[in-house]
Amino acid sequence: MIDYADLMTKAERLRKQFGEDNNSPIDIFSLAQGIETLTIVYYPLGNKISGMCIKGTEERCTIALNSSMTLGRQRFSLAHEFYHLFYDNNMKSVCAKSIGTGNETEKMADAFAAYFLMPRAALADKADKLISKHGGKITLQDIIRIEQYFGVSHQTAVYQLNNCGYINREELDALLNISVRRQAEAMGYSSDLYRPLPEEKQYRTYGHYINQADQLLNRDIVSYGKYEELLLTAFRDDLVYGTEEGGELID
Template identity: 45%
Template sequence: MKEKIELNSEAITLRKEFGEDANSPIDIFSLIHNNDDLTIVFYPMSSRVSGVCIRDGKNKIIGVNSTSTYGRQRFTIAHELYHLFFHEDFKRVICSTDFESNKDPQEKEADMFASYFLAPYEALSYVIKNKLKKEKQQLELEDVIKIEQYFGMSRQAMLWRLVNDEYLTREKADTMKSRIITSAKRLGYDDTLYTPTPEDKQYATFGKYIKLAEKLKKQDVISQGRYEELLLNGFRGDIVYGLDAEEEEVYD
């Protein structure tokens, strides 16, 4: 298995390839949507599955469990990016939600990479030492909430990382695994990071698949009917039927 320092370096390298620096929080959804080679599919999956990754030639597809929380979805995308860009010789990988299970080395690497991609080692260290004015083993629940909100990570992912980097003991981290939304709200945060995608938006496809369908229609390679069929297969009835037309007319 790769060392943490190597995985952190790979995470920073990929951030830079996507036009991001090595320190700031990132909008991983925008990053994915603006990549011409990726298709991302949001779909309700088993609670034991965080996502799936498929690579077939030049086609790269990330499937995200849309019933997981927003913070976990961000982590899942980062996890799958590791498979797509650093994991050789695979066609499909199904990824578990559990950090502590006996995963194979590449799954463990992908988890650690994802954590560093969202919160690079130096960036996390800077926030803790310079913004929170804390040292290792000094973090309290309020600090953890501030860190996870800053980097956009789920409580499970954040605690796992802080234990791995020895900022928290496992015993203390265990006391922070309940009343997650309530504790965040008491510090003035909303619950977006800790809730799943609304049910009416849990099926959706973005990225290369949609762009290719549009390209084929414009080039008259496919009929209007086939174009609409492709979009519907990708759960994009909003495009076919103009379901968001009224919202699109807002100009401010």
């Protein structure tokens, strides 16, 4: 049986570990890149997998995210993999595309991810304030405001609002089948949350691997040619050929 109270506690504890409170939205990608021994790989993983976590020796780990999925879903997948990274004893895990499927560990990781991105008290506070303006009933516009505030996918927001009792099962099924991108744009929001990464950025590696390659070069352990080969293997042609558009601004 899944202990949801324990998962909430774990999510709150990890946020605190990262120096975050339990009320505010978080930049999970920035938090991940702050883990010195973590390599993050963005790669189109197909239609069935949203991410995976592989633990290595000396705490060196790799998290892969399906870059062909929306930004909101990638944020959820990264939080899901944080559960495997910090709380799962298994050395390797693969996250399915559908939320709430798989074995008990996968369902625990899904619940943890939701609590990590949308702490229950913070979600309730946000939802209650919005509902008070509409006669006690949550609207689609309110849900969009919530998912934009916490930076989560529409699916994640709807499931959590259902779990917290703000929408019933019938409303859940209806809301899951609604495309909200145009509505979000009409409300003045960016649609980035509902889109995948641009195709030219769907193959990328960040973190420990790139740093290690740089250290090998600086210590004269590998040649510059080998260094470039290591970067190209990690899909970082932008670092080899300078293909990234635009120059650096110092402001």
